[in-house]
Amino acid sequence: MPDEKNELSTEKTQNGSTAMVVEEPSDSAAAHGGAVEDTGSDPATRPEQAGGAQVSAGDGTVSRAEFEQLKAERDQLLDRLARLQAEFENARKRAERERTEFRDYATGSVVEQFLPVLDNFTLALKSTGSAEQLRSGVELIVKQMDEILRQMQVAPVATVGELFDPRLHEAIGTVERDDLPDQHVAEEVRRGYKLRERLLRPAMVRVASNPKQRNE
Numbered sequence: 001m002p003d004e005k006n007e008l009s010t011e012k013t014q015n016g017s018t019a020m021v022v023e024e025p026s027d028s029a030a031a032h033g034g035a036v037e038d039t040g041s042d043p044a045t046r047p048e049q050a051g052g053a054q055v056s057a058g059d060g061t062v063s064r065a066e067f068e069q070l071k072a073e074r075d076q077l078l079d080r081l082a083r084l085q086a087e088f089e090n091a092r093k094r095a096e097r098e099r100t101e102f103r104d105y106a107t108g109s110v111v112e113q114f115l116p117v118l119d120n121f122t123l124a125l126k127s128t129g130s131a132e133q134l135r136s137g138v139e140l141i142v143k144q145m146d147e148i149l150r151q152m153q154v155a156p157v158a159t160v161g162e163l164f165d166p167r168l169h170e171a172i173g174t175v176e177r178d179d180l181p182d183q184h185v186a187e188e189v190r191r192g193y194k195l196r197e198r199l200l201r202p203a204m205v206r207v208a209s210n211p212k213q214r215n216e
Contacts, residue, residue, distance in 0.1 A: 113148050117141060149193070157192035157203040159185045168192060170202040180208040 062070070120141045127134055149155075157168050162185050164171065175186050185205045192203030 110152070113152075114145070117145050117148065120144065152195075154193050154195050154200070157194060157199075159188040159192070159203045159205050161185065164205070164207045168194075168199065168202055169205045169207075171207050172204055173206045174209045175206050176211060177208040178210055178212055180210060182208065182210040182213040184208050 120137070124134060124137045124141065127137065129137075159169065161180070162169075163181075164183050164185055169185060169192070172189060177186050180186055184207070185203075186208035187206040188203060189206065190204035193200040
């Protein structure tokens, strides 16, 4: 038996079939406060039809599946960042180790070339020959050292007779000389050296002061 508050009617659908429709009286609709709102008719408003429960995300909402996907992507990015930081730290340590090894290798190569010079100085100190023989031995050692420096492209700074150059020479005094042009190097006190075009240390010199040229 149909409910006396509801009326049964039949309607034809768009495909031609007959469907049973329950019509609710107007007083029943008024009892509910007016028209009845069908909240389940829109699938987008039903969480279970929109991919599961919804999660608040800032100024909007995302589904649980979208939230889990975003979380997984975030974890992957954090893991990648941690790996990149570890790789960078390893590369920095490796570069520092290589620089240290190269510096040690370069230092060892230089020291190895000067070891024979040190041996000759040791033999000279143990020598019991005359002063002249000792001087001749030291001169040979100096020549040996100069040859090693030349092979390393280290050359002495030109001094005596050259125009004083504050970039290459360090003046520690002047001497009156009328046989040299004024402001030219008269004496070399300590030899200076250059590595190719780089100055390793300046030459300590005394500069000529020519009174004849100053008076002219």
